[in-house]
Amino acid sequence: MNVLFIGGTGHISEAVTELAARRGIELYLLNRGLREASVPDGVHVVTGDIRDAASAAKLLAPYRFDVVVDWISFTPEHVRSNIELFRGSIRQYIFISSASAYQKPLTHYLVTESTPLANPYWQYSRDKIACEEVLMNAYREDGFPITIVRPSYTYGSKMIPASLNSSSHPWSLVDRMRRGKPIVVHGDGTSLWTMTHNSDFAKGFVGLLGLDQAVGHAFHITSDEVLSWNQIYRAIGRAAGVDEPRMIHISSEFIASAAPELGGGLLGDKAVSCVFDNSKIKRFVPDYTATVPFQQGIARSIEWFEAHPDNQTIDDEWNVLMDRIIEASQAGLRR
Structure with missing residues (x-):
């Protein structure tokens, strides 16, 4: 089976790339070569830009793929271009959407795969929904x-996953905990969430590659472990050697008003x-089981x-942003 990953070196896709290579899939990665990443032995890298449709078509012309996995399309225009590029030449096109697309x-x-798709809070999610419709x-x-x-x-060893952390400098949260600085937790911290290790996600995902019965279907692939955000932050703290992080609970609405750039990811997700x-992915990939609990996964990170x-x-x-949100919240309480 010849498989093309458009992308393939991100936090989620790197684990899928590793597992696919171990299972003997003939795997090609098409990307611009801008992200530093180790590529497993036997995986072929094709350097190019899928957004340049004419160039990508010429670059990929010598190859024949059974499956194409699109990790990096975010707008309907992106997927329309890919449909034209691969129409009539592949057995399966897997689009990476987002569970944030589910009804909010x-x-x-x-949440099942039949839960409606509607997210009035986050443009990212609405764009993914539009891609799915196309x-x-x-x-x-x-x-x-x-x-x-x-x-x-879905997180991997190179991430410190949390509802509020720096995406480009994830160690910031751990540093803040270790210095005894207050940690912002949205709401009262009791809402429920699911963290999925990328090695677990990979097991379900690789099982879908080339699976004819999966064509026309949508799936989510997550852990079955359910935690509150308080439990998640305490688990991060314990892994970092901080038994009780100083958690400051602030309503999601207040955080979004104080820092609008955070609103989509909070209120919309x-x-x-x-x-x-996860009944559906287990029906289609019967050996899928998530085996990495969050306490173990964050310890690896x-x-x-x-x-x-x-x-x-x-x-x-x-x-500075976290301190500003905390100060604004406490000033409001003093009034």
Whole structure:
């Protein structure tokens, strides 16, 4: 089976790349070569830009792929271009959507693949929904062989996953905990969430590659472990050697008003309790089981950063933002 990953070196996709290579899949990565990443032995790298449709078509002309996985399309224009590029030449096109596309607020706490897609809070999610609609229409009208995968919060060893952290300098949260600085937790910290280790996600995902029965279907792939955000932050603290992080609970609405750039990811995603029913992926990939609990996964992350001190960078602007949100919240309480 020849498989093309458009992308393939991100936090989620790197684990899928590693597992696919171990299982003997003939794997090609198409990317611009801008991200530093180790590529497993036997994986072929094709350097190019999928956004330049004419150039990409010429670059990929000598190859024949059974499956194409699109990790990096975010707008309908992106997927329309890819449909034209791969129409009639592949058995399966897997689009990476997002579980944040599911209905907000939820009308039922348990999320299945049939939960409606609607997110009035986050443009990123609405764009993913629009991409899905384009692809489903292409499947219904022209038989374009799509499979949709909706990851929720999926992390790897090079991440410190939290509802509020610096994406470019994730060690900032651990540093703040270790210095005894207050940590902002949205709401009262009791809303429920699911953290999925990328090595677990990879097991379910690789099982979908080339699976004819998966064409026309959507899946989410998550852990079955459900934690509150208080439990998540305490787990990060314990892994970092801080038994009780100084958590400051602030309403998600206040955080979004004080820092609008955080509103989409909170109100449109992490502030809403999400418990996922993984029955569907287990039916299609019967050996799929998530086996990495968050306490174990975050310990791996801390160990990786401890072994790579050059990555223990601090985001001063993010620290200032957290302090500003805390000060504004406490000033409001004093009034």
